[in-house]
Amino acid sequence: MMKIRGTTILAVKHRGKVTVAGDGQVTLDLTVMKHGARKVRRLYHNQVIVGFAGATADAFTLFDRFDQKLEQYKGNLLRAAVELTKDWRTDRVLRHLEALMIAVSRESFLIISGNGDVIESDDNVMAIGSGGPFALAAARALVRYSDLTATEIARESIKIASEICIYTNDRITLEELDLEAEPEKTAGSEKAERPEKAERPEKAERPEKAERKDKEKS
Numbered sequence: 001m002m003k004i005r006g007t008t009i010l011a012v013k014h015r016g017k018v019t020v021a022g023d024g025q026v027t028l029d030l031t032v033m034k035h036g037a038r039k040v041r042r043l044y045h046n047q048v049i050v051g052f053a054g055a056t057a058d059a060f061t062l063f064d065r066f067d068q069k070l071e072q073y074k075g076n077l078l079r080a081a082v083e084l085t086k087d088w089r090t091d092r093v094l095r096h097l098e099a100l101m102i103a104v105s106r107e108s109f110l111i112i113s114g115n116g117d118v119i120e121s122d123d124n125v126m127a128i129g130s131g132g133p134f135a136l137a138a139a140r141a142l143v144r145y146s147d148l149t150a151t152e153i154a155r156e157s158i159k160i161a162s163e164i165c166i167y168t169n170d171r172i173t174l175e176e177l178d179l180e181a182e183p184e185k186t187a188g189s190e191k192a193e194r195p196e197k198a199e200r201p202e203k204a205e206r207p208e209k210a211e212r213k214d215k216e217k218s
Contacts, residue, residue, distance in 0.1 A: 006130025006167040007039055009051035010157055011102045011109065012139055013124035014150040016180045018104050020049045021154035023131070023162060024171030026056065032169075040173045044070040047105055047183060048077055049175045053129035054099030062088075062099065077108040081118045088114045100128040106179055131158075131165030151176050 009022045022039035025032060040051045041063060048070060052059040065087065069080035081103060088094045094114070101112040111119040111126055119126075125143060127136040138157040142148055148156065155172055162170045 006165070007053045008127065008129040008131030008135050008158055008161045008165060008168040009039060009053050009100075009102050010127040010132070010135040010139060010154050010161075011049075011051065011104050011121075011125070012143070012150045012154045012157075013104070013109055013121075013179075014143055014153060016178065017150040018049070018106075018109070018177045018179060019150040019154040019174060020051045020102060020104055020176075021151075021158050021172055021174050022051045023158055023168045024173065025167060025169040027167050035169060036171050038173050040175050042175055043067045044075050047075055047177075049104050049177060051102040051128070052099060053101075053132075054097065058097040058099050061094070062097065062101065065094070066101070066103070075105070077103060077105040077110065078118070081108075081110050081112050085112060085114070085116045085118055089116050102126060102128055104177065106177060106183060127157075129168070131161035131168035134164045135161040 007023060007025065009020065011018065011020045020040050024034070024036040026034035026037045037056070039059070040049065042049055043063070043066065050063065050066065052062065066080065066084050069084050070077070073079045073083070088097070097114055099114060103110045103112055109121050109124065111117070111128060123140065125136060125139045127133070127139070135157040138160040139153050142153040142156060151174055154174060158172050159170050162168045
């Protein structure tokens with residue numbers, strides 16, 4: 001059976017930004033089938049970014065299941081990731097998927113695998129896929145010895161990996177989170193505003209006292 005081969009996904013947290021980058025190549029056995037595949041997506045009201053290394057059908061299955069977990073746990077990425085790995089290992093369909101995911105939010109920075117692993121990075125740089133080691137090495141060097149932003153580091157690191165790994169190209173998808181900006185409010189998160197108190201109707205003025213019909217007789 002022909003095998004769909006690797007990819008490169010990289011995540012960089014640097015100077016108040018988190019960026020996830022992925023190449024666009026899909027390789028089936030010895031043939032490049034697609035150049036512009038989108039392997040990085042936003043989930044949960046754009047507050048979580050996920051990158052996937054594996055077969056396309058597996059990616060959509062896991063994206064959908066992961067999005068459900070994020071909704072269930074109200075955007076708590078770490079809790080959703082742990083629960084996803086439980087399903088991944090025990091579900092009759094999911095347990096046959098061989099894949100890796102990178103998932104980041106404002107609070108968490110994770111690699112998730114079907115073996116039940118949920119791994120946090122030590123140095124705010126992580127990568128998966130066939131070109132992952134090359135992109136990881138490049139990104140670490142650029143973080144330490146350059147003034148580039150997180151997005152610039154991610155883009156240049158994937159480009160370097162594409163020059164080395166035959167399963168990686170330079171059609172790059174980038175998604176960024178600004179850690180210093182206020183998160184977008186999700187639907188229903190805002191408390192319903194209290195209705196304004198109805199203005200009290202003004203009290204009716206008392207009718208003037210009727211004039212006495214009969215004046216006192218002098």
